[in-house]
């Protein structure tokens with residue numbers, strides 16, 4: 001998976017595929033093991049030898065959620081809270097080091113939940129690290145995993161999974177500046193700030209692209225959010241008053257259980273459970289080309305045509321970038337590529353300066369080693385600065401002129417596409433399989449990612465000329481483009 005990720009032209013669909021397969025398998029095989037509704041001091045568990053994809057050890061009183069071992073990949077596991085009717089994980093521990101599905105792994109409760117794998121290290125791989133420690137563990141019918149103390153039934157739990165989210169917020173869960181959501185690959189994050197919520201793509205922790213931002217209408221500082229069962233994200237001011245209600249499609253219809261999930265494509269979705277399936281209820285970034293990872297680094301996205309190609313060809317798909325900048329010795333060697341008629345959908349979130357000419361815009365970037373590229377708008381004479389590695393840009397009219405730096409002596413450059421075509425072929429076959437599986441998996445779960453726009457009542461970001469809904473076959477189309 002790792003090498004695929006590094007080279008992958010369409011990393012996110014691959015990841016999505018794996019996740020979907022895991023979900024399907026989980027659905028098929030939930031181990032029948034004795035589960036309780038409370039774990040006491042002294043509890044220990046080791047993953048069983050059978051082929052279960054999820055092994056529950058604790059359920060909530062309503063039997064809708066369970067906490068236990070979830071298989072990850074072929075041989076690893078993670079601790080997860082799963083929505084049993086759908087097998088959808090709503091929480092994962094996400095230890096830094098994934099532990100083995102093997103007898104060497106132990107989950108125990110000694111006042112804290114502790115996960116160890118003696119095959120990896122003696123010290124715990126993950127722990128709840130609560131202080132003071134608790135007496136017992138329960139799973140609430142909200143899906144919150146809590147460590148509580150005896151005789152303190154009304155007091156706040158000493159630890160709760162709601163304070164340590166992974167990629168999902170469920171209804172009633174507090175979303176604060178301290179509890180951002182992440183994708184499993186740590187590529188994307190969803191954060192709440194001073195009066196806004198926003199999506200970011202991250203590069204090694206130092207650089208990031210902010211590609212979506214929603215500012216609360218009546219914010220008074222550091223807001224926090226809660227997904228409301230009535231079908232909206234309630235944004236609270238520090239004092240508790242309303243900063244905004246961000247409505248979902250199910251607004252004010254008392255339908256099922258809601259969740260918001262930051263998915264591996266970097267988009268934020270809300271769903272509700274209608275008793276049979278998760279119904280898509282909200283999509284943050286409406287235009288697929290507006291996601292910086294859609295066509296990968298130095299990728300080119302065609303909004304009307306649902307296809308990807310390359311701004312700059314690499315050896316496997318488009319040229320891959322690393323993180324970092326062009327500052328300092330050994331880093332300053334670059335060439336550049338000019339391309340008219342490209343932009344990104346989030347120019348309004350980018351740093352921009354007003355310049356006299358295209359030449360001035362490019363010079364600004366040339367003399368600044370942390371600049372990766374610019375977009376020059378010749379009507380407004382705005383020069384937009386890209387301060388992190390170049391990701392997907394969007395083909396659009398001719399209002400913008402792009403200038404992009406390319407690191408020399410790393411990987412391929414724009415000219416070596418000849419060898420790349422063949423190497424890309426094996427990858428391509430993999431993609432066909434992957435995309436097919438994605439569709440089977442997604443169809444099975446009734447999840448509509450791109451073509452359900454009509455249900456969404458929020459205005460679209462529309463910067464890049466005429467856009468169109470992604471058709472159901474969009475992944476296939478994306479793929480067939482890379483094949484040519």
Ligand SMILES: *[C@@H]1O[C@H](CO)[C@@H](O)[C@H](O)[C@H]1NC(C)=O
Pocket residue numbers: 062141142
């Ligand atoms: C969840 O539990 C609370 C009490 O903790 C109860 O009031 C509520 O009705 C339960 N909800 C469901 C859906 O079981």
Ligand SMILES: *[C@@H]1O[C@H](CO)[C@@H](O)[C@H](O)[C@H]1NC(C)=O
Pocket residue numbers: 174175176224
């Ligand atoms: C949610 O977070 C806010 C801000 O940290 C806090 O004021 C509020 O009490 C929290 N609410 C719950 C139910 O934990």
Ligand SMILES: *[C@@H]1O[C@H](CO)[C@@H](O)[C@H](O)[C@H]1NC(C)=O
Pocket residue numbers: 230252
């Ligand atoms: C939504 O429901 C709340 C009460 O649950 C009500 O105050 C509000 O007016 C409703 N909004 C709409 C748009 O129906």
Ligand SMILES: *[C@@H]1O[C@H](CO)[C@@H](O)[C@H](O)[C@H]1NC(C)=O
Pocket residue numbers: 310311312313414415417421484
């Ligand atoms: C990239 O490769 C594709 C297919 O191999 C080719 O059609 C295209 O012209 C190349 N683009 C550049 C900028 O070299």
Ligand SMILES: *[C@@H]1O[C@H](CO)[C@@H](O)[C@H](O)[C@H]1NC(C)=O
Pocket residue numbers: 340378379398399400
């Ligand atoms: C901007 O530049 C492009 C490319 O040179 C040109 O086609 C377009 O007409 C220009 N737009 C304006 C408003 O000058």
Ligand SMILES: *[C@@H]1O[C@H](CO)[C@@H](O)[C@H](O)[C@H]1NC(C)=O
Pocket residue numbers: 351368369370371372385386387
């Ligand atoms: C260099 O560019 C970065 C963003 O690309 C910007 O934050 C910084 O202020 C610029 N530095 C100078 C000296 O212009």
